[in-house]
Amino acid sequence: MLSKIIDIDSARQNIDMKVKLLSLNKRTIKNDRGETVYYYGIIGDETGTVPFTAWVFPPAVRVGDVIEIRSCYSNLYNGKIRIYIDGRSEIILKPDSDIEVKRTSDLVKIRDVSLSMPYVSVIGKITGVRKKEYENDGATKSVYQGYIEDETARIRISSFGKQIQENEVVRIDNARVTQFNGYMGLSIGDSSRIETVTANIPEKPRHVFISEIRSPVGGITITGFVVSVGQGSRIFTKCSVCRRIVEDGKCKDHPSAPVYPDIFGYFSLSDGTGTLTCYINSDSFLPYAGITQDQFRRDAYSMNPNMVIRKNLLGKCISVSGDLRIQDDKMTLNAQSIRAISQEDNREIGNIIEEEFQ
Amino acid sequence: MIHKRDQDYWIFSAELRDAKVMDDTAGKPAAITPLGINIKRILCTGTVTSKQGDDRMTRITVADPVGNFYVVGFSNGFNPEEKSMLDGVGVDDRILVIGKVSSYRNSEGNYLFSIRPELVSKIDEEAIKFWGLKAYYFAKRRYFAIREAQKSEDPSADMLKESGYTQVEAESAINAIRNFPNYDYQKLFEVIEPAMSSMGSSSQLPEVRSIILDYIKNNDLDGKGCRYEDIVVAAKNAGIDQSTVDEILNSLGSLGEIFEVSLKRYKFVDTS
Numbered sequence: 074m075l076s077k078i079i080d081i082d083s084a085r086q087n088i089d090m091k092v093k094l095l096s097l098n099k100r101t102i103k104n105d106r107g108e109t110v111y112y113y114g115i116i117g118d119e120t121g122t123v124p125f126t127a128w129v130f131p132p133a134v135r136v137g138d139v140i141e142i143r144s145c146y147s148n149l150y151n152g153k154i155r156i157y158i159d160g161r162s163e164i165i166l167k168p169d170s171d172i173e174v175k176r177t178s179d180l181v182k183i184r185d186v187s188l189s190m191p192y193v194s195v196i197g198k199i200t201g202v203r204k205k206e207y208e209n210d211g212a213t214k215s216v217y218q219g220y221i222e223d224e225t226a227r228i229r230i231s232s233f234g235k236q237i238q239e240n241e242v243v244r245i246d247n248a249r250v251t252q253f254n255g256y257m258g259l260s261i262g263d264s265s266r267i268e269t270v271t272a273n274i275p276e277k278p279r280h281v282f283i284s285e286i287r288s289p290v291g292g293i294t295i296t297g298f299v300v301s302v303g304q305g306s307r308i309f310t311k312c313s314v315c316r317r318i319v320e321d322g323k324c325k326d327h328p329s330a331p332v333y334p335d336i337f338g339y340f341s342l343s344d345g346t347g348t349l350t351c352y353i354n355s356d357s358f359l360p361y362a363g364i365t366q367d368q369f370r371r372d373a374y375s376m377n378p379n380m381v382i383r384k385n386l387l388g389k390c391i392s393v394s395g396d397l398r399i400q401d402d403k404m405t406l407n408a409q410s411i412r413a414i415s416q417e418d419n420r421e422i423g424n425i426i427e428e429e430f431q
Numbered sequence: 432m433i434h435k436r437d438q439d440y441w442i443f444s445a446e447l448r449d450a451k452v453m454d455d456t457a458g459k460p461a462a463i464t465p466l467g468i469n470i471k472r473i474l475c476t477g478t479v480t481s482k483q484g485d486d487r488m489t490r491i492t493v494a495d496p497v498g499n500f501y502v503v504g505f506s507n508g509f510n511p512e513e514k515s516m517l518d519g520v521g522v523d524d525r526i527l528v529i530g531k532v533s534s535y536r537n538s539e540g541n542y543l544f545s546i547r548p549e550l551v552s553k554i555d556e557e558a559i560k561f562w563g564l565k566a567y568y569f570a571k572r573r574y575f576a577i578r579e580a581q582k583s584e585d586p587s588a589d590m591l592k593e594s595g596y597t598q599v600e601a602e603s604a605i606n607a608i609r610n611f612p613n614y615d616y617q618k619l620f621e622v623i624e625p626a627m628s629s630m631g632s633s634s635q636l637p638e639v640r641s642i643i644l645d646y647i648k649n650n651d652l653d654g655k656g657c658r659y660e661d662i663v664v665a666a667k668n669a670g671i672d673q674s675t676v677d678e679i680l681n682s683l684g685s686l687g688e689i690f691e692v693s694l695k696r697y698k699f700v701d702t703s
């Protein structure tokens with residue numbers, strides 16, 4: 074007998090179910106025994122949605138397909154029910170079927186948004202709004218892109234058709250969780266709701282521990298010591314219009330546009346709970362190193378970037394703010410600003426300790 | 432085979448001092464601390480209080496708020512830079528050290544730990560303070576996790592994670608209970624907590640040094656040197672905690688400004 078998602082409890086064996094595949098991701102993990110590939114995503118039916126992990130998955134099945142899964146099992150993962158599909162399970166494609174999936178979304182903090190939840194509700198302040206137009210079936214449509222941020226993190230949003238206002242504090246229900254180019258995002262579509270709410274979103278650094286990072290959200294700050302500096306730092310030339318790297322000193326798309334030098338570098342930051350690779354460019358590195366843009370433009374091509382980065386960062390205690398990104402299954406941080414640890418930071422840590430342990 | 436870089440742990444010298452060596456899951460000896468950390472790599476900060484060496488080896492003592500780390504670099508070791516890194520620092524420098532923890536068992540069967548440096552860097556007072564606060568925060572969280580685990584007859588890491596502890600904290604607590612069933616955690620925190628409450632005192636190190644040096648100079652009334660207990664009492668009256676006194680006595684001794692004339696008696700060295 075086919076089970077419905079709503080009826081599945083924490084630990085059940087031999088479950089048969091008919092579901093729609095809502096998202097599918099592949100991940101490769103490397104360990105002492107070599108490489109292991111597994112799949113994960115979201116499935117749904119008329120009663121709800123649930124994440125799954127599959128050790129085998131037929132390549133012919135695509136997102137949007139209806140499938141029958143036989144002999145799978147359920148278990149708790151991070152406190153939530155998850156379906157597991159292993160070598161004993163069977164997946165049968167049902168090409169002529171469709172399912173109207175009931176979408177449910179929990180209200181979460183932005184830091185906790187992850188692909189394990191297909192739809193979420195969030196409360197936060199809208200920032201960085203840009204309107205873009207695109208053609209769809211001969212009609213011009215609008216998409217509003219920007220960020221939503223709360224006290225824990227910031228995340229990209231794309232709102233198709235529904236207007237969003239700069240600095241407005243809103244609650245968004247039923248936003249679809251996406252991951253594009255390694256960054257986490259929320260997509261606001263026809264089934265999503267946006268309403269203005271009254272909430273205080275404090276404007277202060279959102280400190281996180283590296284061990285607490287679960288998904289590539291943005292606008293976070295990590296404080297620690299630089300424990301190693303990459304030796305692959307380089308100086309690039311970029312186009313001032315499209316900001317892409319140019320070869321031969323000229324942009325192919327904007328040949329008459331001025332070009333400028335930029336620096337690329339990376340280092341490992343340890344905060345006592347883990348180590349994270351951070352990427353820097355001239356916008357984040359030069360102000361910290363006390364190098365002006367004019368100085369950099371003058372000396373960029375004669376400097377040794379590895380030496381400059383090493384001298385300024387290795388062994389230093391710094392606070393790095395930026396956006397997390399997943400690259401090749403590895404979490405990294407694109408630094409937007411770097412500063413040395415201050416008395417104010419230590420005072421704040423002292424307050425946290427006092428509050429937590431009093 | 433892919434080797435993941437061992438995480439550097441931020442722990443106080445007092446915790447490392449009480450560690451013991453056990454075989455890890457791969458059957459290799461590894462240090463485990465009373466708060467349950469399987470420590471291979473450490474990141475610590477402190478003030479250099481002594482430096483000794485020859486052509487082959489340099490050894491420095493780094494004082495954190497509660498004791499000393501011993502850092503040793505050899506010129507003919509696996510990393511040829513480790514000695515030169517230590518040669519580049521001097522007594523009273525504030526430094527950061529990242530390195531592998533190395534153990535030695537003395538004839539009485541006790542383990543002594545030293546650090547083989549991978550990175551040594553001079554840092555400022557705020558960085559030292561930052562490390563101290565974070566090391567304290569991590570230690571206290573692990574201690575609370577141990578206390579939580581001790582309440583249960585059959586504690587597990589999953590149970591602790593459900594109570595809000597991180598994976599490392601939960602696993603450390605279980606490790607600690609298994610390997611240090613009779614350890615006196617209160618005693619460890621009796622050393623750490625006063626040092627944390629007077630964290631700012633190291634910023635006045637030069638001033639505090641001269642208070643202690645003047646006391647030793649002016650109170651050696653019988654010529655047998657000042658008693659350690661009297662120095663501690665005098666320092667306490669001046670608002671200086673005992674661990675800072677220890678740190679400064681180490682530093683003054685290594686600079687040759689005082690010497691320990693007999694056990695726990697210190698004498699001023701008049702070089703004028």
